[in-house]
Amino acid sequence: MNKHAIAVIPGDGIGQEVVPEALKVLETAAQIHGGIAFEWTTFPWGCEYYLQHETMMPSDGIETLKSFEQIFLGAVGMPGLVPDHISLGGLLLKIRQELEQSINVRPAKLLCGMKSPLADPQSFDILVVRENSEGEYSDVGGRVHNGPDEMALQTSVFTRKACARVMEYALSVAQRRRRHVTSATKSNGLAHSMPFWDDVFRDVSQAYPDIQTTSMHIDALAALFVMKPHVLDVVVASNLFGDILSDIGGAIMGSIGIAPAANLNVERKYPSMFEPVHGSAPDIAGKGIANPIGQIWTAKMMLDFLGYEDIASVVLYGIEETLVENVKTADLGGSATMTEVTERVIAHMKAAAK
Amino acid sequence: MNKHAIAVIPGDGIGQEVVPEALKVLETAAQIHGGIAFEWTTFPWGCEYYLQHETMMPSDGIETLKSFEQIFLGAVGMPGLVPDHISLGGLLLKIRQELEQSINVRPAKLLCGMKSPLADPQSFDILVVRENSEGEYSDVGGRVHNGPDEMALQTSVFTRKACARVMEYALSVAQRRRRHVTSATKSNGLAHSMPFWDDVFRDVSQAYPDIQTTSMHIDALAALFVMKPHVLDVVVASNLFGDILSDIGGAIMGSIGIAPAANLNVERKYPSMFEPVHGSAPDIAGKGIANPIGQIWTAKMMLDFLGYEDIASVVLYGIEETLVENVKTADLGGSATMTEVTERVIAHMKAAAK
Ligand SMILES: CC(C)[C@H](C(=O)O)[C@@H](O)C(=O)O
Numbered sequence: 208m209n210k211h212a213i214a215v216i217p218g219d220g221i222g223q224e225v226v227p228e229a230l231k232v233l234e235t236a237a238q239i240h241g242g243i244a245f246e247w248t249t250f251p252w253g254c255e256y257y258l259q260h261e262t263m264m265p266s267d268g269i270e271t272l273k274s275f276e277q278i279f280l281g282a283v284g285m286p287g288l289v290p291d292h293i294s295l296g297g298l299l300l301k302i303r304q305e306l307e308q309s310i311n312v313r314p315a316k317l318l319c320g321m322k323s324p325l326a327d328p329q330s331f332d333i334l335v336v337r338e339n340s341e342g343e344y345s346d347v348g349g350r351v352h353n354g355p356d357e358m359a360l361q362t363s364v365f366t367r368k369a370c371a372r373v374m375e376y377a378l379s380v381a382q383r384r385r386r387h388v389t390s391a392t393k394s395n396g397l398a399h400s401m402p403f404w405d406d407v408f409r410d411v412s413q414a415y416p417d418i419q420t421t422s423m424h425i426d427a428l429a430a431l432f433v434m435k436p437h438v439l440d441v442v443v444a445s446n447l448f449g450d451i452l453s454d455i456g457g458a459i460m461g462s463i464g465i466a467p468a469a470n471l472n473v474e475r476k477y478p479s480m481f482e483p484v485h486g487s488a489p490d491i492a493g494k495g496i497a498n499p500i501g502q503i504w505t506a507k508m509m510l511d512f513l514g515y516e517d518i519a520s521v522v523l524y525g526i527e528e529t530l531v532e533n534v535k536t537a538d539l540g541g542s543a544t545m546t547e548v549t550e551r552v553i554a555h556m557k558a559a560a561k
Numbered sequence: 562m563n564k565h566a567i568a569v570i571p572g573d574g575i576g577q578e579v580v581p582e583a584l585k586v587l588e589t590a591a592q593i594h595g596g597i598a599f600e601w602t603t604f605p606w607g608c609e610y611y612l613q614h615e616t617m618m619p620s621d622g623i624e625t626l627k628s629f630e631q632i633f634l635g636a637v638g639m640p641g642l643v644p645d646h647i648s649l650g651g652l653l654l655k656i657r658q659e660l661e662q663s664i665n666v667r668p669a670k671l672l673c674g675m676k677s678p679l680a681d682p683q684s685f686d687i688l689v690v691r692e693n694s695e696g697e698y699s700d701v702g703g704r705v706h707n708g709p710d711e712m713a714l715q716t717s718v719f720t721r722k723a724c725a726r727v728m729e730y731a732l733s734v735a736q737r738r739r740r741h742v743t744s745a746t747k748s749n750g751l752a753h754s755m756p757f758w759d760d761v762f763r764d765v766s767q768a769y770p771d772i773q774t775t776s777m778h779i780d781a782l783a784a785l786f787v788m789k790p791h792v793l794d795v796v797v798a799s800n801l802f803g804d805i806l807s808d809i810g811g812a813i814m815g816s817i818g819i820a821p822a823a824n825l826n827v828e829r830k831y832p833s834m835f836e837p838v839h840g841s842a843p844d845i846a847g848k849g850i851a852n853p854i855g856q857i858w859t860a861k862m863m864l865d866f867l868g869y870e871d872i873a874s875v876v877l878y879g880i881e882e883t884l885v886e887n888v889k890t891a892d893l894g895g896s897a898t899m900t901e902v903t904e905r906v907i908a909h910m911k912a913a914a915k
């Protein structure tokens with residue numbers, strides 16, 4: 208029996224509802240597999256916690272998380288009540304940073320049973336691999352002057368170490384996929400950061416002669432996600448470019464509400480964090496109608512990272528069968544409740560395991 | 562008779578073919594209008610010029626251009642033969658910069674007769690208004706260290722003056738449209754530049770109480786272009802964000818090959834420059850099969866800027882009627898030649914004028 212100690216942070220809004228659903232799916236996966244035992248420890252951190260304690264998590268929160276193997280997060284945010292920079296900076300971005308989760312991975316895959324907003328999508332299956340620790344998000348900058356002369360500077364920092372790390376990850380993932388990596392650049396507009404990014408990509412690729420590589424400007428690449436997503440396999444991108452591309456990826460999949468994400472510490476020195484792309488959706492929270500698929504697909508990504516790729520694919524099978532039989536929540540145009548969706552996913556997983 | 566002295570730079574590849582087509586359309590527009598006289602002066606600048614003279618344009622090129630009212634550009638670039646940074650930096654970006662064309666405007670409008678890659682697009686009509694002089698494209702940055710410690714820095718510069726200018730333009734254009742401006746931000750990731758951008762937007766908007774304003778993060782906004790483009794009217798964005806959004810705009814219109822652009826000096830101190838979004842497409846150049854619609858739509862934008870909005874709309878009518886009757890070049894799935902398309906546009910314009 209392989210034991211896995213997982214820190215669970217349901218967070219705010221629908222996060223508190225969909226996380227327990229995904230845990231049911233993970234328990235089912237463990238049961239089917241036979242050799243996995245999960246140990247869940249739930250932390251009530253987030254905006255509610257903040258309203259009571261004036262901090263999103265206790266001061267030893269990061270230390271506490273370090274003792275777990277992985278982190279399973281729901282959603283964080285109470286727009287209007289807690290300013291974004293607190294809810295993000297005090298939890299999500301803090302964990303990403305302090306636990307050195309320097310790679311963010313988001314699939315954009317057209318699932319069976321999903322309706323893409325694209326007219327005639329050939330089936331596509333893209334993996335957006337995003338640098339998650341520096342680049343455009345580097346907290347370097349400030350303002351000078353007041354009044355009409357005021358200006359703001361923001362500096363992107365790109366290190367060879369971080370660029371190479373995310374590119375190596377992308378290239379090695381591509382070896383188990385369709386062996387093609389597209390690097391997002393903008394060397395014709397950002398004349399310092401992006402030519403550097405391109406140089407590192409060229410250098411790193413040399414060690415992967417079996418992988419076909421392409422560099423594309425972010426503007427053209429964003430358009431390609433809409434025009435011909437099926438030609439893409441793995442896409443490697445800087446922090447900002449990856450953020451934008453993975454949201455377009457969510458859109459062409461038919462809904463950002465089903466998209467999963469992983470923040471990886473690939474060195475496995477600290478826990479990685481798995482979180483759906485969607486937010487806390489306070490407007491529909493507590494009604495039992497939230498779509499659990501984003502969180503369940505996120506659970507699938509955690510299984511992959513734990514090394515259980517077979518059972519992970521059973522979870523994805525369960526999701527797709529449920530979508531195909533049109534058991535969907537309202538956001539996908541259906542009338543099923545959250546629990547009904549989860550139950551069908553679990554039923555399909557069990558049926559597949561027989 | 563209003564005389565307009567226009568500098569014409571056909572540039573490279575298909576630019577040399579489609580520019581004369583668009584000039585025919587402009588002459589037709591002038592004829593129909595009755596009170597316009599164009600004076601064309603053509604400059605052979607571009608990559609061919611570079612291969613002969615080792616410069617994209619003569620050293621007094623910018624001074625020469627200043628004596629014209631507007632600039633009408635085809636396309637520039639000879640990938641493989643002339644490095645990007647020379648063809649762009651020596652002509653396109655140089656003109657934008659030195660003639661202070663600080664605002665870039667690109668429509669994303671679903672034309673009658675175009676097939677969008679979106680499954681069920683309600684008709685949409687977006688205007689992307691982009692800051693064109695600073696921001697992420699500021700040429701500030703460099704590298705430090707060698708080997709594994711190498712890093713690159715790139716600094717975005719945002720001034721209140723330039724931000725306010727593009728926002729004022731966007732807000733005032735919206736007054737003649739559907740009175741809605743969406744500002745592209747990313748204040749939750751870029752903690753210095755984008756909160757500043759948001760502050761300026763809030764300040765500037767105050768003078769436009771008749772305009773509804775929204776701020777949206779670039780990732781969600783890019784997804785919205787795919788999910789619900791019809792909810793957008795004017796979009797105001799920084800240099801990089803505007804670049805990305807306008808390419809997604811081109812994609813949802815069905816082809817970047819038909820998209821037009823204007824680089825405006827709104828103070829009218831120097832000429833503005835009108836150029837299609839597409840490139841020089843050397844692979845199909847010289848065959849008479851290039852799509853002239855991007856260049857013709859660009860001509861329409863020049864007419865608008867010269868104050869001839871009525872006759873400009875006749876040009877757009879001519880384009881749409883031609884698309885509707887399915888006279889299209891190969892890139893749009895048709896079999897018409899470039900000249901056939903232009904002839905139909907002109908015929909429809911003349912018919913409308915009767
Ligand atoms: C060629 C490149 C520098 C340019 C830009 O990004 O401005 C192009 O993409 C455009 O949008 O006109």
Ligand SMILES: CC(C)[C@H](C(=O)O)[C@@H](O)C(=O)O
Pocket residue numbers: 295450749750780
């Ligand atoms: C909330 C925000 C800072 C975040 C990001 O851009 O990283 C989000 O958009 C995401 O992609 O997880």
